[in-house]
Amino acid sequence: MISSLTGVVQAAALHTAVIDVNGFGMLVQATPQTLSALKVGERATVHTSMVVREDSMTLYGFASPEEREVFEVLISVTGIGPRTGLAILAVHTPEEVRIAANTKDTAAFTKVSGIGPKGASRIVLELNGKLVPTGAPVGSNPAAPAETWEPQVLEALTGLGWTEKDAKSTLKALAKAEPDLIATGTVPDILRAALRSMSSGARAR
Template sequence: MIARLAGTLLESAADHAIVDVNGVGYLVHLSARTLDAIGAPGGSVTLLTELQVREDGWTLFGFGSPGERESFRALTSVQGVGGRVALAILSVLDPSELAAAVSHGDKAMVARANGVGPKLAMRIVNELAGKLGSPTLASVAGAPAPRGGAAADALSALANLGFKPAEASAAVVKAAEELGDGATLDALVRLALKKAAK
């Protein structure tokens, strides 16, 4: 499982980018929102990733925040929503907007994405009701992922302790902001647990 990539952005296109990690170029499919945020080729980039393995091949999807990845996972759990459709939705709705649309039953918001008709939008809204957390938590979780691997490990630790994805993401993002770039995994987990308990 490839969970994270950190390297140099070689090129980007309408729906994907190629990231060089120690001489290996990874083609990663991204939402339009994340493509806009990663900058120009030649710069360093860190992406959270999700690898989908199908009979016809492996596809790597990339995300700029833990909240975006959790929203992607939730979307692809809905029948009829593949990785490309999920990215199309995340191109027009950030995690907090998606959570708000689902919590208000607003299928029209979801149907703004390419490839999403009214029936599929209704299924998404119905099946994800109560699964995305509150729009407020999702907006914090939609903040850019801290660059260090410790943040991803802290997120995993909180998830293993039973916290919902949106709660875990929000707590880790807040802890990482407070502690700064050099935070250790132990410090991040301790502070994130305090934040999540409030």
């Protein structure tokens, strides 16, 4: 089992990254937030979970052991595969997932694209007792300047399938609705908020 990788980032895209570990290029899939922190040519460490199928072995990368732990619990739920697990962690922090599971907050899970009310109910039912809040602070990371986060967030949103027009419109609305987040939030914070807003809007239509 490969639990972490440390090496030079060879490539970083919207869904994957390649990390050179002693001459071996290791491909990992991850959330946009995790990938946004990887810089090509720089050394990095990602915590990993290997999912083995009959026809494949896939590494999933995470910024922290806590994120990996929540992912592994999520994919133990019936109907939640690695892609959905990553989608949940793209919208919510590990602690937010723990809180939602502990409080049976199905609405939190329906904010994730592709998860409806029935799926959310099944998730909170199966997560009962498996994930409990740790008391970790939420959204306490240092802020990134606008010239850094805006292009990264736009690129991540368009890479996830949203049009550039919709992405820009969402960020504009987010700036009005949550000015404190825009002023002090990190790239992951802002991206998560945008994904929540866009997923809710898609269901409303």
